[in-house]
Amino acid sequence: MTSPTTGRVAHAPRLSPGAPAPSAAGRSPAGAPTEPGTARIAVDLLGGDDAPAVVVDGALRAVRTDPDLHLLLVGPTEVADGLIGALDPEQRSRVTVRPVRTAVGMADHPTAARGESTVRAAVHAVRDGIADALVSAGSTGATVTAAALGLGRWAGVRRPALVATLPAVEGPVVLLDVGGTLEPGPATLARHAVLGAAYAAVAHAVVAPRVGLLSVGVEAGKGDRLRRSADPALAAVPLPCGARYVGLVEGYDVSLGARADVVVTDGFTGNVLLKAIEGAYAMAGGPPASGGAPRAAALLGVAGTVVVCHGAARPDDVASGIALAAHLWRRGATDTVSTLLDDVPHDPAPDRNDTEVAP
Amino acid sequence: MTSPTTGRVAHAPRLSPGAPAPSAAGRSPAGAPTEPGTARIAVDLLGGDDAPAVVVDGALRAVRTDPDLHLLLVGPTEVADGLIGALDPEQRSRVTVRPVRTAVGMADHPTAARGESTVRAAVHAVRDGIADALVSAGSTGATVTAAALGLGRWAGVRRPALVATLPAVEGPVVLLDVGGTLEPGPATLARHAVLGAAYAAVAHAVVAPRVGLLSVGVEAGKGDRLRRSADPALAAVPLPCGARYVGLVEGYDVSLGARADVVVTDGFTGNVLLKAIEGAYAMAGGPPASGGAPRAAALLGVAGTVVVCHGAARPDDVASGIALAAHLWRRGATDTVSTLLDDVPHDPAPDRNDTEVAP
Missing domain, CATH: 3.40.718.10 (Isopropylmalate Dehydrogenase)
Incomplete structure (x- = not known):
């Protein structure tokens, strides 16, 4: 399972607003240039x-x-x-x-x-x-x-996550989990924050990813018990690739991308959210030109x-x-993300x- | 607090597919004829x-x-x-x-x-x-x-629900809860199913509303612990206004309306879902002609x-x-829904x- 470019984190410039991400568009591979190898x-x-x-x-x-x-x-x-x-x-x-x-x-x-x-x-x-x-x-x-x-499984991730990348107004947004672990605890959400940050940097060349925790408001203390306990856990965890935790974000942020490049949530919420966005595009008459809600997700862990x-x-x-x-x-990507995670201390x-x- | 039309449930025909609901459009009151009174x-x-x-x-x-x-x-x-x-x-x-x-x-x-x-x-x-x-x-x-x-509070509803009505492809969809009770148990979700069915019939003249429970798949057994215990609870509860429980539905169904007229979920998930749909419309270049995600919700209970x-x-x-x-x-609507709920037996x-x- 050696891969062609193991261990190197891409550091391409952040995508300009509105530009489709290389693989976020996902649905139409014929439209993007194929990578060699x-x-x-x-x-x-x-x-x-x-x-x-x-x-x-x-x-x-x-x-x-x-x-x-x-x-x-x-x-x-x-x-x-x-x-x-x-x-x-x-x-x-x-x-x-x-x-x-x-x-x-x-x-x-x-x-x-x-x-x-x-x-x-x-x-x-x-x-x-x-x-x-x-x-x-x-x-x-x-x-x-x-x-x-x-x-x-990876030694450092006991609970796998399904990771979807959505085209958003201000560049791609990495959403996890979309169905791998339906009921994570705060420590798992913190671990998934690390995983999402590494994935955004490695798979989508996002520089210094901003990581947010999905909740019902942006003010500290908003949310259910899981969110209230996960917020300090995400704030405390060291993030790889120059990523930083920006606190709570809301449902819009998944499609807008203005506040976060990585949105962390439980697998139940992420799954229904992704499908709701797909339904909204159908209701709006079709997905935006830069691509709709992805129907393929990476399983990490x-x-x-x-x-x-x-x-x-x-x-x-x-x-x-x-x-x-x-x-x-x-x-x-898989090997590199796994290596990056090994460098971040965590509760086993x-x-x-x-x-x-x-x- | 007597209201002009207490106690009467409207039974107008189901809206034809694609037709905007009288109050589901919500955002543009100027566009709809005003009711008298x-x-x-x-x-x-x-x-x-x-x-x-x-x-x-x-x-x-x-x-x-x-x-x-x-x-x-x-x-x-x-x-x-x-x-x-x-x-x-x-x-x-x-x-x-x-x-x-x-x-x-x-x-x-x-x-x-x-x-x-x-x-x-x-x-x-x-x-x-x-x-x-x-x-x-x-x-x-x-x-x-x-x-x-x-x-x-209403005697029969210990946990209030925020109820939003979304324009959907096949008629309005009543979504609850969108933030009133963030962490309901299965008995509260079953009570909210009754409440949502009554609200759809009374406020939106939906005939024999179909009620679904939001989950990650439609097959029985899909979902987290709350959904797995709420599914039989919703199946067992008597519903008013000729409503029937159709089982599990998915995120798309909130915007499509093909499977359910009423979608029941916890207040955390409903809130992020509603905002995600709003974000998706922004990403798609604007809400559909029949109206976007509502930014006003009724507090019931x-x-x-x-x-x-x-x-x-x-x-x-x-x-x-x-x-x-x-x-x-x-x-x-409030009095009528409350009266309808009093007729449905429930666990106090x-x-x-x-x-x-x-x-």
């Missing part, structure tokens, strides 16, 4: 509400867009063969198949991922060095479980590059999830009331 | 981040738009006089003043509302029958505290008609808050871990 991505063909059709379509788009992309298709042979048959010979040479017939359903308990399944086989491909990263649009809980069991797509992903969403996985691998005991999606 | 609204001149200027401007717009509207301005005499001076003689005859010089600040503890203040004086005006309803853009916690102390405007309210928001208060009074003991904004 081979990336071998395992794709769970059976994950998602409309799998395999949507996943196949998304994988086709990705492999046609990115000439350095190699795909490992994990799923039934006949599905993979259908996809391969639609490619030209050069593209075909960049696609291999791992035949697996069992999927974890969206209504299945996450522990179903312990058994043989496409998501587990994709995780094992990463673990065994056959793929550099994996993408699944299946059950988030099952992917988190399979990844944590198959790849191991496990020892490998894992991207989770929305269960209702469309082909473009799957393609942008594959592009995100390739981007993170090429930047060495997780909050006792933490509840993950996965048991 | 005198409404005397107490306005807290000193509540809000940009008070009194914004409140004065909003009150001017309201009194010019609605010929049956009477305002009781609660605040410093010189501020009220400036407002009155800008009106013509007929409009002036519909405005009276209650001189109060002290306000509760946005950063003050909600208990500050126990002392003499504009919001407390506005509450007392309603209690004493001098006004029919009150509007404040000041601290939500202070308004909830002042209203609960001054007006009393106290014995009087109370509307809370956003602290960062603009003049149009204040005017739409006044229009909402007049609309609710003219429909007899609130959840022990409930935490309100107000202590």
Whole structure:
């Protein structure tokens, strides 16, 4: 699991207001220039509400867009063969198949991922060095479980986080958690603040990220018990990459980006918030030109590059999830973020009331 | 506190898809025909981040738009006089003043509302029958505290809820709570489901409202501990007005309205969600034609008609808050909803871990 650019934190200038972030736009990988470097991505063909059709379509788009992309298709042979048959010979040479017939359903308990399944086989491909990263649009809980069991967790992050990057008025906003850990305690939120700051710097080249804690008002003391105890915890934690804690922020800040580059919240709130923003764009007649709410998120806290797509992903969403996985691998993001976290002291005991999606 | 149409539930046909709801649009009262009937609204001149200027401007717009509207301005005499001076003689005859010089600040503890203040004086005006309803853009916690102390609570609702109505693709969506009770337990969420169903029928003429519980997925069992225990509680509670519980819904449903007319959640999540939708509209270049995220919400659970405007309210928001208060009074909404709730059996003991904004 060595990556091409391990250990180096990018320090590009902050994006100018309104400019789309390189990977925040996410949905339309064809619109952004592809980074160089081979990336071998395992794709769970059976994950998602409309799998395999949507996943196949998304994988086709990705492999046609990115000439350095190699795909490992994990799923039934006949599905993979259908996809391969639609490619030209050069593209075909960049696609291999791992035949697996069992999927974890969206209504299945996450522990179903312990058994043989496409998501587990994709995780094992990463673990065994056959793929550099994996993408699944299946059950988030099952992917988190399979990844944590198959790849191991980072020593410094007991509770994984799903990290989404939203295009915002004043540059990209990194929102975490959007569904990895539904009920974190204050210590986990503080750890996720460190993680989000490192991710913003490494994956999106945000200089000296401003980190905020989502609440119902900006004045100190606003919020529920979790927020009132997490606010001093985030204020006290050392942040990497020149990041600083700016205190409480509100719902608008996720789409505006004026007050924070990184917005920290629990996985329940982050998940409903992300989907509410997507719904608002639909209500407004479509997402803004710089991109809508992302339907692909990075899973941080496990020892490998894992991207989770929305269960209702469309082909473009799957393609942008594959592009995100390739981007993170090429930047060495997972390894670099993990290394940055090792340098920040933390309480090794997780909050006792933490509840993950996965048991 | 007798209202003009007490006890009658409106049963107008469901709004056709895409049609703006009579009061869901909220922001532009000038665009909707005014309902007949005198409404005397107490306005807290000193509540809000940009008070009194914004409140004065909003009150001017309201009194010019609605010929049956009477305002009781609660605040410093010189501020009220400036407002009155800008009106013509007929409009002036519909405005009276209650001189109060002290306000509760946005950063003050909600208990500050126990002392003499504009919001407390506005509450007392309603209690004493001098006004029919009150509007404040000041601290939500202070308004909830002042209203609960001054007006009393409904016997059947120990935890008040702030109720916002959002224009959605398929008709208005009633979202509660958006900040009245930050940490409800499952019994309070079930009670709020009853309250939201009654409010949708009475205030917005929604026939047989569909009630959903906000979570991270629609499959049973998705969500954190609160949602997993509230889901069966909502399924078990009898709902008024022909309403039915449709189970778990997701963030999109708040803006789409395809799955539910009433979305129930805790006050923390509802508050950040509402503001996130507002931010998304700003990011998308402006709210949809049928109206953006409302910046005025009804406080239900106290014995009087109370509307809370956003602290960062603009003049149009204040005017739409006044229009909402007049609309609710003219429909007899507060009394009718309260009566409907009395008919639904409930557990009189609130959840022990409930935490309100107000202590």
